Amino acid sequence: MPGAMAPRASAPAARYESAATKPSAFEAQAARAKWLMLAPLLVVLLLVAGWPLIRTISESFTDAYLSSPDSKFVGLDNYVALMQDPRWRRAVLNTLAFALISVALETILGVAIALVLNANMPGRGLTRAAMLIPWAIPTVVSAKMWAWMLNDLNGVVNMMLMKIGLIAQPIAWLADPWLAMASVIAVDVWKATPFMALLALAALQTIPDEVYESAKLDGAGAWTIFTRITLPLIAAALTIAVIFRALDALRIFDVIYVLTGTTRATSTMSIYARQQLVEFQDVGFGSAAATCVFLIIAIIVAIVVTVRRVDVEPLRSAS
Amino acid sequence: MSAKSPARAVGFYLLVAAIILYATFPFLWAIITSLKEGSAIGAGFWPTKVTLQNYRELFSEQPFLANIVNSLVVAAAVSLVSIALALIAAYPLSRLRFKGRRAMLLAILGVSMFPQIAVLAGLFEIIRALGLYNSLSGLVLANLILVLPFAAWVLTNFMRDIAVELEDAAIVDGAGPVRIALSVFAPLMAPAMAAVGLLTFITAWNEFLFALTFTLTPDKRTVPVAIALITGATAYETPWGRIMAASVIVTLPLIALVLILQRRIVAGLSAGSVKG
Numbered sequence: 309m310p311g312a313m314a315p316r317a318s319a320p321a322a323r324y325e326s327a328a329t330k331p332s333a334f335e336a337q338a339a340r341a342k343w344l345m346l347a348p349l350l351v352v353l354l355l356v357a358g359w360p361l362i363r364t365i366s367e368s369f370t371d372a373y374l375s376s377p378d379s380k381f382v383g384l385d386n387y388v389a390l391m392q393d394p395r396w397r398r399a400v401l402n403t404l405a406f407a408l409i410s411v412a413l414e415t416i417l418g419v420a421i422a423l424v425l426n427a428n429m430p431g432r433g434l435t436r437a438a439m440l441i442p443w444a445i446p447t448v449v450s451a452k453m454w455a456w457m458l459n460d461l462n463g464v465v466n467m468m469l470m471k472i473g474l475i476a477q478p479i480a481w482l483a484d485p486w487l488a489m490a491s492v493i494a495v496d497v498w499k500a501t502p503f504m505a506l507l508a509l510a511a512l513q514t515i516p517d518e519v520y521e522s523a524k525l526d527g528a529g530a531w532t533i534f535t536r537i538t539l540p541l542i543a544a545a546l547t548i549a550v551i552f553r554a555l556d557a558l559r560i561f562d563v564i565y566v567l568t569g570t571t572r573a574t575s576t577m578s579i580y581a582r583q584q585l586v587e588f589q590d591v592g593f594g595s596a597a598a599t600c601v602f603l604i605i606a607i608i609v610a611i612v613v614t615v616r617r618v619d620v621e622p623l624r625s626a627s
Numbered sequence: 628m629s630a631k632s633p634a635r636a637v638g639f640y641l642l643v644a645a646i647i648l649y650a651t652f653p654f655l656w657a658i659i660t661s662l663k664e665g666s667a668i669g670a671g672f673w674p675t676k677v678t679l680q681n682y683r684e685l686f687s688e689q690p691f692l693a694n695i696v697n698s699l700v701v702a703a704a705v706s707l708v709s710i711a712l713a714l715i716a717a718y719p720l721s722r723l724r725f726k727g728r729r730a731m732l733l734a735i736l737g738v739s740m741f742p743q744i745a746v747l748a749g750l751f752e753i754i755r756a757l758g759l760y761n762s763l764s765g766l767v768l769a770n771l772i773l774v775l776p777f778a779a780w781v782l783t784n785f786m787r788d789i790a791v792e793l794e795d796a797a798i799v800d801g802a803g804p805v806r807i808a809l810s811v812f813a814p815l816m817a818p819a820m821a822a823v824g825l826l827t828f829i830t831a832w833n834e835f836l837f838a839l840t841f842t843l844t845p846d847k848r849t850v851p852v853a854i855a856l857i858t859g860a861t862a863y864e865t866p867w868g869r870i871m872a873a874s875v876i877v878t879l880p881l882i883a884l885v886l887i888l889q890r891r892i893v894a895g896l897s898a899g900s901v902k903g
Contacts, residue, residue, distance in 0.1 A: 349716035360749025446833040448851035462669025559742035602745035
């Protein structure tokens with residue numbers, strides 16, 4: 309679930325910063341109750357996140373199958389086999405291509421739409437409401453809607469293209485390997501661009517008008533204003549949005565699974581891993597693939613956190 | 628930007644119209660398709676005869692009503708449980724100083740980055756061990772990993788912004804932390820809880836991978852899984868009219884919700900997160 313990221317106003321005094329004004333009886337009571345209040349959240353998180361992750365990583369070093377509960381340790385065998393599997397290598401490349409292209413398009417389109425929405429015009433509210441629709445539609449539903457629009461025999465896309473004479477024959481959008489990849493990217497772009505546009509718009513609206521006026525007085529053109537002023541000022545917000553989108557795109561499953569199933573041309577890391585785990589019941593091998601997905605995402609998060617030194621609001625300690 | 632010439636204004640409005648059409652057309656097309664007769668589904672743009680046949684078939688040919696109820700139950704339970712857990716934990720996380728608090732918040736943030744596939748096998752084990760395979764409770768449990776970190780994060784942030792004086796008054800009255808959380812914070816946190824509730828509800832309502840993997844029989848499926856697996860009488864005909872009818876039914880309430888609450892959603896999207 310994407311959290312988002314408008315920079316916040318300065319933090320008010322937190323409870324622990326005014327510790328001096330606090331009755332000590334309360335202090336003791338709070339300290340006692342603290343773990344009781346934290347326990348439910350922590351226990352549930354350990355149960356649904358911590359433990360399953362540990363299991364996935366440890367199973368990846370065994371030859372476990374769903375049907376046979378007793379498994380033995382096989383070291384890195386699964387990982388070696390994984391790297392040698394051309395289908396896995398293809399899934400990794402597909403995932404990277406999908407993430408790179410879709411996030412790039414979403415960012416460019418999102419900023420462009422945000423600039424349009426930021427202009428003073430009647431009907432701005434209507435446009436913003438329309439933009440929220442793709443965001444509100446469940447991913448699986450949007451994938452089905454597009455699968456129907458792209459249908460080779462009865463799809464509206466082929467119907468329109470033939471009407472205006474761009475194509476003579478219906479195109480099988482989801483059958484051809486390249487077109488299938490282009491199609492899943494197009495659907496993801498349609499679904500996620502509004503998210504980018506709304507965040508870009510929020511960032512644009514924090515820029516004061518005076519900045520533009522002085523630039524115009526200096527005779528700067530529209531493009532210069534955009535590249536020299538607008539873009540640098542919204543870069544921070546955009547970067548965070550891009551990171552969130554990239555993390556989503558790297559673990560993509562539902563859009564592609566619904567549009568093209570497990571076909572090789574569009575199979576991604578998550579689709580491959582689930583196929584091994586669920587369809588082939590190869591728990592050890594599938595867990596190795598799942599662990600790789602986790603590692604790739606964890607490494608990216610680690611890089612982002614260290615490079616950008618992301619300052620996380622509630623983490624600010626009082627000391 | 629102020630349009631300088633009529634031509635430029637026209638161009639600008641064409642652009643706006645194109646954006647609106649691009650955003651809304653797939654949904655409009657789903658509505659149009661769902662109202663067509665089975666035989667005329669690929670012919671022409673508008674339906675020759677408007678019919679509700681697809682909608683009727685959807686509920687008579689498969690347990691679609693049960694699927695909607697399943698989705699509602701799971702999404703509501705996930706929202707309630709995650710808000711309750713996050714609200715109770717938000718107090719110590721936002722107000723108290725203790726060892727390990729920072730690590731805890733980082734861990735919670737870390738969990739929100741987990742790819743679903745990385746916990747799929749382990750969750751499957753837990754769900755089977757608890758006897759929850761092919762049950763709604765199993766789905767509720769699995770969905771918590773997706774929404775709990777977000778809920779805890781946002782509510783912790785909101786709680787930090789609540790004036791300390793209010794709390795001090797309650798402390799002087801001798802209220803304990805649990806009572807303060809429930810009587811001082813809960814009312815003030817209502818708007819934040821509504822925003823979190825809505826977003827967690829939508830997340831659980833849309834969730835696909837867990838629902839696909841942890842259910843077996845059609846009567847236990849949630850709506851996204853049911854829609855993804857709708858099949859015709861034979862393997863060769865996909866009942867597109869029925870699929871579009873299902874899509875419209877599922878999407879209409881969501882769109883209504885989002886349009887009514889759009890201001891709050893935009894605020895919620897940019898609430899309490901990471902500073903660049």
